[in-house]
Amino acid sequence: MENRLFIQNSRRALFGCLLASFLAGCSLYPDVNVDPAKNNKATFRQDAQECAQAYPEAGSGVHIKQRIGCMNLKGWH
Structure with missing residues (x-):
């Protein structure tokens, strides 16, 4: 029973880490240029x-x- 709970919690933690890294990776790509003419x-x-x-x-x-x-x-920043 304890082993099953450990596996479930491990999967949840892994999914949470993957989701957080995906969201952080997407937010790091630059999308605003410092030059207003090029923005x-x-x-x-x-x-x-x-x-x-x-x-x-x-x-x-x-x-x-x-x-x-x-x-x-x-x-771009």
Whole structure:
């Protein structure tokens, strides 16, 4: 009985951690440019595509941090 409760609590804790990390990861991607003239959807889409081409997907997920850094260099925060 105790083992079953432990497993249930472990699953809940794991799900909570995964959900929290997913939400934190989504909120870290820059979406506002410091230059008001560039702060629009078209410029954002173009800059995001350029960063995606410069840093293609990697199995380890490192490309996400690289793309965020690329967007930061372009003025997106």
